Each structure stands twice: as C-alpha cells, then as structure tokens.
Amino acid sequence: MNNIEYTPFQDPESLYALNEVLLDAEDLHGLNLLMSFTGFADAGHVVSQIAGELSDNLASEPVAVFDIDQLIDYRSRRPRMTFSEDHLSNYAAPSLVLYRMVDALGQPFLYLTGSEPDLQWERFTLAVLGLVRRLDVNLTAWVHSVPMPVPHTRPIGTTVHGNRPELIEGISAWKTTLEIPSAIGHLLEFRLAAEGRNVVGYAIHVPHYLADAEYPPAAVAGLEYLGAAAALMLPSERLREAGRAVERQITEQVEGSAEVAAVVANLEKQYDDHTDGTSRRSLLAGDNDELPDADELGAAVEAYLASRDSAPGAPDEGDSSNI
Template sequence: MLERISGSLLDPETLYASNPELFRNPEFRGLNLVMGFTGFADAGHVVQQITAELLDTLDSERVAVFDADQLIDYRSRRPHVSFVEDHLQDYQAPTLALYRLVDGLGNPFLFLAGFEPDLQWERFARAVVGIVEKLDVNLVTWIHSIPMPVPHTRPVGVTVHGNRPELIEGISMWKPTVEVPAAVGHILELRLMEAGRNVTGYVIHVPHYLAEAEYPPAAVAGLEYLGAATSLMLPTDRLREAGREVGRQIAEQIVSSEDVQQVVSRLETRYDEKAEGTVRRSLLADENDQLPNGEVLGAAFEAYLARENPGQ
C-alpha cells in the first residue's frame, strides 16, 4: 500500500506540464535533443550564451515546462526582482522548459534548457528519460563548461563523453580518470545510457582567467560541436562578432601587463607541449606531473583586471 501511494505521489510526469500535442504529434518524434543547464560550473557563461542565442535566433515553441517550485531552492539561489522608486517589477522567475526549435536549414530539434534543479534529481531524470522514450529521441547531446588553465590564444578545447564512440574518438583533449562533483547532466547521461538511449556530453574548456565573464569563443565552440553531432546548422554569427570584440579587449590588457604576458606564455608552452605529444596526464600537469593551483595561474590576470577596473 505504501509503495503504491509513494509511486503515485512521486510520479515523474507530474514534474512538468506539456503541450497536449507533444506525445501525439508525429512531428515531435525521432528528433535530436540538446540540453543545457545553468547554475553549475558555467565557466565563461557558455550555457547561458548558447541558450540565449538559440532561443533568440531560431523559431521556437515551448512544449513543456517543469515545475520550478518542486525543483529549486529559492533561498540558496534567489531570483532577481527590480525595485523601481516605489514599486516592484520584472520578477525573473526561474524557468526550465523543453522547446521545439528549427535550425537554419529548417530541421526541427528539441532543446531542454534552464536552471539546474537543486532538488529531486532522480525524479527529474526519470521525467526526462520518459520524455526521451515517448518521443523516441534519436540522440541526446548536452553541454557544460569548466575553467581550465589553458591559454585563450589556442583553440577552445573540449572533453567528450557518452556512448557514441564515433562522436568521441579523436576529439577529447583531456581524458583523465578523476572524481568530480556531479551535475544533473551527469545523472541524466547515466540514466539515459541505462535506458539504452544515445547520449553524448561536451565539456568546453574555458581559460581560467576568463571564466567569470562571458567568453563568446567558448560558446561558439560549443555550438559547433553540438551542430556537428546532430547535423544541425546552429547560429554563431552574433557570438563570433562578440568574440572578436572580447579578443581585442583581452589583447589590449595583456599588452599592458608583463605579469599577464608571463602567465599566458606559460600556459601556451604547456598547451603546445601537450599538443606535440609530450607524455603528461593532462594539460593541467606541470613538469613534475603535478596539478597546479588554478587560482595561482589566474592571480596575475585577475589582479591586473582589478587594477584596471577598480569600480567593478
């Protein structure tokens, strides 16, 4: 009796409300699904930029919305609201939704995006796996980003994982065996693989000293990897233009600081040694095969930015 009641109360399908046509319309079946969640290690604001670019640029239709009240801890991650002189407005309610988008060539795909749930990860995973199975999703791809001690003067790196070898082999620049803090995307990937669904995750490497600000080149790289995996034409023009401006600003700051030049030069040397086949555990390792403190690598750059922008 208790098992039956608990199963009813924790029905994963009650986590979201959907367009009635979602599971009946054949046009929604067999599509690719792209996922991105903000709130965890979104270095360079990669997921945030990709989400904005896709939803602002492509034709979209919201087909399912998850219940934020069941999934988010408001007191640990408080939404913003504007106070204007004598009244409140523009409450920014947290949103996690499934969209149907159409790429630049007219190909439809699904996009699950929004905040990373604070609560009920397993129930949320069952809900997403259920949607994937009901819609017979072809391939699930998801993306997030982490800060890495790599130079911005080299191509943006990526680590790929999942159960599609043809999308993984020869792409990952960092292939460690380490224990890392889990994100909800990791749980979804595991549960999707257990359900026999195709899934691939992309971790974009963002230079540590640029991780706190928007770094458009990393978002462009993310869109390119997602587009290549799903055979979709995803928009990157605006982000490329923004990336050129950011690159110009970074170049000006580096020229003005010898300390920053030295930091970047050391990162370039380590990157190039790894690229040439030097035997190291990863791009993180130093000459003694030890992992350096990322804060030390970024300290000079951050100190310079603080001196140049004392009011920020």
C-alpha cells in the same frame, strides 16, 4: 549499495505539464535532443549564451514545462530582481522547459534548457527519461563548461563523453580518471547510457582567468559541437562577432601588463608541452583542418539531409545515426 534502483514516491510525470496539441505533431518524434542547464560551473557563461542564442534566433514551442517550484531552492540560488529608483520593475523567474525548435535549414529538434534542479534529481531524471521514451528521441547531446588552466591564444578544447564513439574519439583535449562533483546533465547521461540510448556530452574548456566573464568563443565552440553531433545548423554569427570584440579587449589587456603576459606565456608553454604538437579531430574541420564558414556549413548540412532523403531505406527525419 550505490546502484540500487530508485523508486519514486511521487509520479515523475506530475513534475511537468505537456503541450497536448503539439504532442500530436508527426515531426515531434524521433528527433535529436539538446540539453543545457545553468547553475553548474558555466565557466565563461557558455550555457547561458547558448540558450540565449537559440531562443533569440530560432522558432520554438514548449513541449513540456516543468514545475520549477518543486525543483529549485530559491534561498540558495536567489532569482534576480531589478530595483528602479522607487519600484521593482523586473523579476527573472527561473524556468525549465523542453522546447521544439527549428534550425536555420528547417530541421526540427528538441531543446531542454533552464535552471539545473536543486532538488528531486532522481524524480526529474525519471521524468526526462519518460519523455525521451515517449518521443522516441534519437540522440541526446548536452553541453556545459569548466574553467581550465589553458590560454585563450590556443584552440578551445573540450572533454567529450558518452556512448557514441564516432562523436568522441580523437576529440578530447584532456583525459583522466577522477571523481567529480556531478551535475544533472551527468546523471541524465549516465541513466540514458544505462538504457542503451545514444548520448554524448561536451565539457567546453574555458581559460580559468576568463571563467567569471562572458567568453563568446567558448559558446561558439559549444554550438559547433552540438550542431555537428545532431546534424543541425545552429546560429552563432552574433556570438562570433562578440567573440572578436572580446578577443581584441583581451589582447589589449595582455599587452598592457607584463605580469599578465607572463601568465599567458606560461600557460601557452604548458599547453604546447601537453599537446606535443598533436592535433585533435574536429567534427567540423575539413582535410586542411580549417573550420568552414557559415555558408559552407549550410551547404554541407543540406547535402547531408538530401543524401538521407534520397538513399534507399533512409532513416526517418531527425535520425542522425549515420553521421
């Protein structure tokens, strides 16, 4: 009964408006697609930080703009407004947009971001699947974050899922089987996998005691996984600097409270007992398990792109099937 194929009563394509001029661009097809949606968990404000970092630092053009009025329940998730002394000065309108972006090395990609729909999930999913087919998307990678009983003093973990074994095996810090409340990203991943399309998702683990505040190190981890999966050079320097400041503040608070220090020490012991000294594979780590800096990342991605262009029968630009 749960697997009955959904037939929409309204045309899924009527959910969005297309940038018809941009659709004619040759480099819009065969790209990798990144996705992130606010509204589900977003522990440590990881998704909102990633969206801000990409939109503030990378050139972008809208490919498709979704009709947010059909997808959002405003009364259950009221948009924020600013009251300035005697007048209203700002309205943070929700949005859901598919962008074409260009990374730091000039590599184009697609990015679907905005508010997670409250309504019409099946119709929205069919709309996105239609765009994936129309644009011949190579790989879809998405990210979200969840609060976990882990200490901030240990490497940030992630649970990886999807149908690309080379992007999954040896990375997940936590594996089990259980029923979970789904997000729209989960449903999109499920439907994409059912069509045999390349898809991978990353659930970034955020220490539960930091889940309500912005935690930049977790956003950096999300950007690293997305960038490595899609062979993109994504900006993270601003978040890295903010993360160092946050880490200093956390250290001061822990050192100033014996109670907090005891909680962190207990989480460290649980974490160490669980991992039992084993290390997880990183998509970015080298032979010595050290993460490369920004210059090394840039050189590695440039070398990778050059090798694809010069190889006989090299795939079209944007294809990452051989990473």
